[in-house]
Amino acid sequence: MSKAKETVLEIDLGALAHNYAYLKAKLKPDTKFMGVVKAFAYGSDSVAIAKKLQDLGVDYLAVAYVKEGVVLRKAGITVPILVLHPLPASFKKLIKHDLEPSIYSEKILLDFLRAAEEQGLGNYPVHLKFNTGLNRLGFREDEVEHVCNLVKGRKEIRVESVFSHLAASEDLNEAFFTKSQIAAYERITGMLDKGLGSKPLRHLLNTSGIINYPMAQYDMVRSGIGLYGYGNEAAIDKELRPVARLKTIISQINRIPAGETVGYNRKFTSQGPIVSATLPVGHADGIGRPYGKGKGYVVINEKRAYILGNVCMDMIMVDVTDIDCKAGDEVIVFGGESSAETLANHAGTISYELLTGISQRVKRVVLDE
Known part of the structure; x- marks a missing residue:
């Protein structure tokens, strides 16, 4: 899979074939x-x-x-x-x-x-x-x-x-x-x-x-x-492969001094110097406001980066203070090892809502490996 250069939803048809075969194996031949x-x-x-x-x-x-x-x-x-x-x-x-x-x-x-x-x-x-x-x-x-x-x-x-x-x-x-x-x-x-x-x-x-x-x-x-790729229970989820992977990139890195706020309505106040990353994905893309204020997260260089303050329409800001990263680096919102079910649970919802809510303005990339 190539590195993302923009916000994309990758659709893995190989994962779909795997899941179909797994479920078919549970059935009688006819x-x-x-x-x-x-x-x-x-x-x-x-x-x-x-x-x-x-x-x-x-x-x-x-x-x-x-x-x-x-x-x-x-x-x-x-x-x-x-x-x-x-x-x-x-x-x-x-x-x-x-x-x-x-x-x-x-x-x-x-x-x-x-x-x-x-x-x-x-x-x-x-x-x-x-x-x-x-x-x-x-x-x-x-x-x-x-x-x-x-x-x-x-x-x-x-x-x-x-x-x-x-x-x-x-x-x-x-x-x-x-x-x-x-x-x-x-x-x-x-x-x-x-x-x-x-x-x-x-x-x-x-x-x-x-x-x-x-x-x-x-x-x-x-x-x-x-x-x-989701079986409604952890043991089954391990046997299935998520078909959709939502990826984006870091647009900008910001250094936030202690006492400054981040985002609309000033819903996050820095308690000390931190580093934030701004990402080009927001509630118009399907990452709703319930994921804000530290409930939701993304994965950058294999580490979780939690959302700071409110989710904006087109952007989110995440805490990357302890993550070595720069503008242009790839970000995994969900998919693969970063489960949509786990992310959804953090916001008090289910994978169905997160998956089906991804906006049609997000570019789809179909992979058939």
């Missing part, structure tokens, strides 16, 4: 794999990630919204794409680009059936989403019979899969609740198979589910954060 590439592939580059996953043999991709799927289709992605949160206003685009909707409520079902009729569709794949405890999107268990009555016999669509989402699969203290979700899902899919007279694909597990509840892998699993 279990299908859905790669989640929503939110710019967790803040990286959805097209580059989707193309690599397609080359690796992924069975399905998943996005949150229709416009994300359209971008992938225009880039030449041909594998099936599930849209997890489609909205009726986008149904025409969804159909035009051969995207497959999650149907999570009676309104969405009826709206899509109307669109399917208008477009003259036949046997179009849809995916039924059931709520088993996350209480976000999905039909309820007591709606199974009604859903079957609405769907059965409709020539415009076919039910390709039935799925749900685990609420706390990463937390083994919540094992009882997770197992109750699995049991509810079993009941729902059993009733649906009878009511529909067919056996759609079943998928329930997310990344932590793959690791902690392999008995519930059914026909397919869905992985998002695990593909990008």
Whole structure:
């Protein structure tokens, strides 16, 4: 990897391939794999990630919204794409680009059936989403019979899969609740198979589910954060490789006398002579204000340099008093040995938020070694 000359997000497709292989090895040979590439592939580059996953043999991709799927289709992605949160206003685009909707409520079902009729569709794949405890999107268990009555016999669509989402699969203290979700899902899919007279694909597990509840892998699993190098627990993180590495450089070195302040609102006052480094990355790039005032840090020449005062829109200042460095030196914000999960924890958040918050103004550099 070359040294950074500006703020860049390096995307390591070799790490992605490693993570995919690691997760696939947890599955039965005939279990299908859905790669989640929503939110710019967790803040990286959805097209580059989707193309690599397609080359690796992924069975399905998943996005949150229709416009994300359209971008992938225009880039030449041909594998099936599930849209997890489609909205009726986008149904025409969804159909035009051969995207497959999650149907999570009676309104969405009826709206899509109307669109399917208008477009003259036949046997179009849809995916039924059931709520088993996350209480976000999905039909309820007591709606199974009604859903079957609405769907059965409709020539415009076919039910390709039935799925749900685990609420706390990463937390083994919540094992009882997770197992109750699995049991509810079993009941729902059993009733649906009878009511529909067919056996759609079943998928329930997310990344932590793959690791902690392999008995519930059914026909397919869905992985998002695990593909990008984070397993929601330290032991798994050691087996995975972070795909994204955020790097920048030192713009200027400043010597701060005792008693002087640093940054907006004078939130840091030097207790003695210190040395600071100013870096060209700030909250407009995704390093939010919660990382300021010593909570967040970067790595310079293998040493941590903590943020001084408030994070600015385009810059941060860090303490390099005990670090031998100069203007132009490379800085690792996160990635590799400096985990996004650890950095996020320092600010009271999670790796998902840090990764997906990296601004699109940050240059992406794709590496495929």
